[in-house]
Every structure is written in structure tokens, then in C-alpha cells.
Amino acid sequence: MEELLRRLREATSVFVLTGSGISAESGLPTFRGVNGLWRTHRVEELASPEGFARNPKLVWTWYNERNAAHRQAKPNAGHYALAELEKRVPAFTLATQNVDSLHLRAGTKNLLELHGSLRVARCTKCDARRSLDATGLPVEEIEHECGGLMRPDIVWFGEALPETAWRQAAAAASQADVVLVVGTSAVVYPAAALATHYARNAYVAEINPEETPISDGVDCSLRGTAGETLTTLVERFLASTRHKTLPRDPKHNYGGS
Numbered sequence: 001m002e003e004l005l006r007r008l009r010e011a012t013s014v015f016v017l018t019g020s021g022i023s024a025e026s027g028l029p030t031f032r033g034v035n036g037l038w039r040t041h042r043v044e045e046l047a048s049p050e051g052f053a054r055n056p057k058l059v060w061t062w063y064n065e066r067n068a069a070h071r072q073a074k075p076n077a078g079h080y081a082l083a084e085l086e087k088r089v090p091a092f093t094l095a096t097q098n099v100d101s102l103h104l105r106a107g108t109k110n111l112l113e114l115h116g117s118l119r120v121a122r123c124t125k126c127d128a129r130r131s132l133d134a135t136g137l138p139v140e141e142i143e144h145e146c147g148g149l150m151r152p153d154i155v156w157f158g159e160a161l162p163e164t165a166w167r168q169a170a171a172a173a174s175q176a177d178v179v180l181v182v183g184t185s186a187v188v189y190p191a192a193a194l195a196t197h198y199a200r201n202a203y204v205a206e207i208n209p210e211e212t213p214i215s216d217g218v219d220c221s222l223r224g225t226a227g228e229t230l231t232t233l234v235e236r237f238l239a240s241t242r243h244k245t246l247p248r249d250p251k252h253n254y255g256g257s
């Protein structure tokens with residue numbers, strides 16, 4: 001962690017990529033771990049345009065349940081630590097693959113939601129958007145007045161990422177001095193390329209209790225949970241930058257009047 005702290009202190013630009021692991025300590029399941037969503041649910045039925053076309057009610061029932069779980073969950077120490085870090089570095093971008101809005105609720109400002117969010121439904125035909133509350137979209141309201149179907153405003157398998165968010169994320173990862181990769185298995189592309197191809201000029205640190213396919217290529221692997229590890233990292237970062245930059249004891253005159 002020492003070298004990562006040194007790099008963070010010197011960084012003018014920090015980029016963070018997160019995945020479902022950062023929300024595990026908020027009680028939300030990941031996708032591929034033990035009890036992961038894709039272990040018990042069929043991805044092609046629930047997270048593809050074809051699955052939605054076949055059975056929109058089933059898809060909405062599932063996303064409405066997830067939406068309700070997201071709203072009941074609270075951001076954890078990892079989300080808050082990243083929001084704190086954002087305030088202390090000159091440039092900061094957080095790209096998340098999560099659709100749970102927990103980074104937003106923790107106060108992260110420069111947030112790119114690469115896979116969309118469950119706060120909104122969108123029409124498949126006219127692109128009209130509708131905000132969702134904790135109840136989600138009632139299944140009797142799936143049909144939109146234009147003849148299209150309201151769907152979750154998220155990215156499904158086989159679909160492109162939102163163009164602007166992707167462009168901004170790729171630029172931020174390419175320009176970053178330090179990249180943190182937190183709680184993602186790094187197997188879903190193109191998001192995972194932000195931690196590899198696009199981050200090739202940065203010092204890359206992975207925070208994950210388990211090894212991932214990118215572990216061998218990163219500069220630093222911190223094996224621990226996001227909540228604990230990010231709290232320690234950001235606390236130590238703040239302590240060391242305070243030491244370096246905070247105004248001195250006003251009783252001492254350091255040359256000012």
C-alpha cells in the first residue's frame with residue numbers, strides 16, 4: 001500500500017472502475033460469486049434484448065425486485081471512502097458497472113454509469129424516459145403509448161455502452177496517473193478494458209478479496225474487501241496529505257503577517 005499511497009499523493013488524475021463487489025458489503029449480491037445472480041438466474045432471459053422481447057413481464061418483475069433491494073440497501077464504507085477521495089485529488093472520475101445508484105447516494109460527483117441505472121425506464125421505440133420510484137415499473141404499464149415497450153435504462157448483453165459515458169471513461173482512464181479497480185471480476189468487456197488497455201500509462205491497483213484475470217498485470221493487488229481496504233487507504237492518504245499541506249499552527253509565524 002505504501003507505493004500506492006505515494007502515487008496517490010503525486011497524482012493529478014485518478015480513475016476508478018467499480019463492479020458489483022463494492023456493493024457486496026451493502027448486502028447486494030454480485031453476479032458470478034457464490035450466490036451470484038448469474039449462478040441462479042438465466043442471463044439470456046433477464047439481461048438481453050431477446051429475453052426482454054420474449055417475456056417483458058418476467059424481466060420487469062426481476063428488475064423491480066432488484067430496484068427495491070437497491071433502494072433498501074445503503075452505501076457502505078467503500079462507497080463513502082471513494083466519495084471522500086474525490087474531494088482530495090485534483091481530477092477524479094469514477095466509472096461503475098453497477099446500476100444500483102449507491103455511488104450517487106454516497107456523494108460521488110464525477111460518476112459515469114457505464115451500464116446505465118435502474119432509476120429510469122426507457123421506451124424501445126421512441127426513447128421516452130420515465131423515472132422509477134421504489135416500486136419500479138408496474139407490469140401493466142410496460143406498453144408505451146407510442147406502441148413501444150418501456151424497458152430498464154440499462155445495458156444488456158450484446159448492447160453498446162452509452163456513448164458519452166464510454167468516451168469520457170476511456171479518456172479519463174487513459175489520462176489517469178492512478179487507476180483503482182474495485183470489486184469487479186474484470187471479465188465483461190468493454191468495461192474491463194478500462195483497467196487494462198486504457199490504463200496502460202497509469203499505476204493500477206486492484207482491490208478485491210480474490211484474484212481476477214487482470215491480477216497478474218496490475219501494479220498492486222490489495223486482497224481485501226472494498227469497505228475495509230478503501231477505508232484504510234483513504235484514511236492513510238488523508239493523514240499523509242494533511243501532514244504535508246494543512247495550514248500550520250496559527251501561533252507560529254511562517255513568514256506571513
Ligand code: OAD
Pocket residue numbers: 018019020021022024025030031032033036047097098115155156157182183184185186187188207208209210212224225226227
Ligand atoms: P462479478 O460478479 O463478475 O464480480 C464481482 C467481483 O467482486 C469478484 O471479483 C469478487 O471477488 C469481488 N468481490 C466480492 N465481494 C467483494 C467485496 N466485499 N469487496 C470487493 N470485491 C468483492 O461482478 P462485476 O464484475 O460487477 O453486467 O460484473 C460485471 C458485469 O457483469 C455487471 O455489470 C453485469 C454483469 O453481467 C451487465 O448486466 C451488463
